[in-house]
Amino acid sequence: MTAERFEVSPLLEATHIEKSYGATHVLKGTNFRLRRGEIHALLGGNGAGKSTLIRIVTGLAAADAGRIQLRSVREDGKPPVIAVVHQELALLPELTVAENIGIAHATSAFSLARRGHTRSIAAEALRLIDPALAERILDIPARTLSLHEGQVVEIARALSIGAEILLLDEPTANLTAGETEKLFSLLRRLAREKAIGIVFVSHRMKEIRALCDTCSILRDGRTVVDAAPMTELADADIVAHMGQPAHRAAVSRKRVTGSGDQKGALRLDGPAATRLDIQPGTILGLAGAPSGPSALIAMLVGARTSSPWRLSGDGIAAPFRSPREAIRAGVGFVPGDRAGKGVLSKLPILDNVVAARRVRDGRGFVRRGERDECSSLVAALQLKAGSIWDLPGSLSGGNQQKLLVARWLDLPLRMVVLEEPTRGVDIGTKRDIYALIRRMAEAGAIIVWWSTENVELLELCDAIFAFDTDGTPKGFLAGERFDEDGLAELTGMAA
Numbered sequence: 001m002t003a004e005r006f007e008v009s010p011l012l013e014a015t016h017i018e019k020s021y022g023a024t025h026v027l028k029g030t031n032f033r034l035r036r037g038e039i040h041a042l043l044g045g046n047g048a049g050k051s052t053l054i055r056i057v058t059g060l061a062a063a064d065a066g067r068i069q070l071r072s073v074r075e076d077g078k079p080p081v082i083a084v085v086h087q088e089l090a091l092l093p094e095l096t097v098a099e100n101i102g103i104a105h106a107t108s109a110f111s112l113a114r115r116g117h118t119r120s121i122a123a124e125a126l127r128l129i130d131p132a133l134a135e136r137i138l139d140i141p142a143r144t145l146s147l148h149e150g151q152v153v154e155i156a157r158a159l160s161i162g163a164e165i166l167l168l169d170e171p172t173a174n175l176t177a178g179e180t181e182k183l184f185s186l187l188r189r190l191a192r193e194k195a196i197g198i199v200f201v202s203h204r205m206k207e208i209r210a211l212c213d214t215c216s217i218l219r220d221g222r223t224v225v226d227a228a229p230m231t232e233l234a235d236a237d238i239v240a241h242m243g244q245p246a247h248r249a250a251v252s253r254k255r256v257t258g259s260g261d262q263k264g265a266l267r268l269d270g271p272a273a274t275r276l277d278i279q280p281g282t283i284l285g286l287a288g289a290p291s292g293p294s295a296l297i298a299m300l301v302g303a304r305t306s307s308p309w310r311l312s313g314d315g316i317a318a319p320f321r322s323p324r325e326a327i328r329a330g331v332g333f334v335p336g337d338r339a340g341k342g343v344l345s346k347l348p349i350l351d352n353v354v355a356a357r358r359v360r361d362g363r364g365f366v367r368r369g370e371r372d373e374c375s376s377l378v379a380a381l382q383l384k385a386g387s388i389w390d391l392p393g394s395l396s397g398g399n400q401q402k403l404l405v406a407r408w409l410d411l412p413l414r415m416v417v418l419e420e421p422t423r424g425v426d427i428g429t430k431r432d433i434y435a436l437i438r439r440m441a442e443a444g445a446i447i448v449w450w451s452t453e454n455v456e457l458l459e460l461c462d463a464i465f466a467f468d469t470d471g472t473p474k475g476f477l478a479g480e481r482f483d484e485d486g487l488a489e490l491t492g493m494a495a
């Protein structure tokens with residue numbers, strides 16, 4: 001998979017790119033080049049400029065200065081097609097998979113006469129990736145696909161239009177370990193057999209190591225590592241180039257034990273006679289296919305009133321009747337669906353940060369002192385924002401995630417429920433978020449943490465409760481198997 005196997009001139013070369021948004025100088029002479037057959041990690045801390053560079057390369061935004069050269073191997077003289085796969089899928093939910101792929105080929109109205117033709121294009125593209133999957137999903141609506149299947153469809157669509165460059169922006173957030181491995185073997189195959197140039201944006205060091213052969217690092221809008229082989233960079237070098245402290249927090253792990261009668265202890269009862277007694281201050285991880293953890297979480301945060309799960313103890317009897325009731329009972333929630341359920345996009349950062357406090361206090365008006373409170377929370381999380389009066393849309397993805405965590409900091413909470421709270425967050429900031437969550441646990445809150453990043457669960461949690469691939473509770477990860485293999489086995493997701 002080395003670049004040398006293919007001709008030397010890059011598929012894509014961006015040179016001295018400049019970009020400002022108002023007074024914010026985002027890209028400061030950034031360089032980036034991608035060769036055929038290469039899987040290239042584009043790395044950098046939150047707000048370093050990765051997404052902005054991708055938007056410019058794909059033509060979604062215009063650079064203020066600099067040059068972009070694209071060179072196809074095809075002889076028609078056209079530039080290579082670039083396809084982007086985001087973590088939020090770009091599929092039309094009510095159309096079938098075949099129609100979703102075919103739509104990229106529709107030149108005018110999507111006529112019935114062309115349907116058979118586009119269906120066969122779609123089938124061919126999907127079969128190249130996975131013949132069995134193609135048979136199963138071709139004629140079903142896109143909304144019924146899992147996230148991983150949706151990504152495969154997006155990649156098939158890219159292949160069907162002859163894309164030579166594939167950009168993946170944190171594609172593994174929300175994928176299970178098994179799905180991630182499947183995606184990686186597909187990407188390796190596309191690079192090797194089709195010489196597609198792949199750009200992979202991620203904050204997960206283990207995945208970057210497993211997948212990528214080349215690495216570029218942006219720091220504050222400048223290219224500090226330009227297309228270096230991954231083998232030449234140790235993890236610590238990468239973190240240092242990104243400008244982040246290379247500390248590893250010490251792990252102190254205690255297991256959930258004892259009866260449920262300690263003050264503040266809560267009891268969870270669920271399907272298959274499941275019973276969990278959770279002591280205050282416990283960090284409880286949830287692992288496994290999304291359907292299991294998400295059903296439990298929906299009950300905990302008041303999003304589902306009828307549920308096979310029950311929460312009791314310390315004056316609580318849930319299901320709650322509404323999210324508001326859950327907040328008033330002292331349950332905080334950082335949702336995984338940042339855009340849909342988390343960020344209040346039309347309100348400034350200030351309102352986003354103090355939202356939970358306002359709901360708890362039952363007030364809709366601005367309290368004096370909120371501005372100071374917001375500023376100190378923003379500073380505690382080193383949230384990179386122009387002003388607390390800016391809209392959250394002006395923040396980079398990782399900084400929007402910090403905003404959602406900031407909302408619950410320093411509140412007297414009984415329980416904090418977190419769905420992938422470090423999704424899209426850079427390595428240094430992850431450490432900060434881990435420390436903040438530990439702080440909440442030390443203050444006595446029970447932390448319920450759902451993550452698809454098994455390494456993270458194993459590092460942080462006192463106990464991990466696993467669900468099977470169909471969402472059935474499987475039990476706690478046993479002490480002597482408290483490792484990745486044990487977790488993969490218990491969740492039925494051994495790769």
Ligand SMILES: Nc1ncnc2c1ncn2[C@@H]1O[C@H](COP(=O)(O)OP(=O)(O)OP(=O)(O)O)[C@@H](O)[C@H]1O
Pocket residue numbers: 021024026044045046047048049050051052053384393394395396397398399424426
């Ligand atoms: N439309 C915009 N208006 C104002 N500022 C913007 C806009 N888009 C991006 N920025 C700013 O540009 C900087 C770089 O953002 P960008 O999204 O490119 O970072 P990133 O490296 O992709 O970060 P992350 O890892 O958090 O996704 C950030 O400080 C962000 O606030």
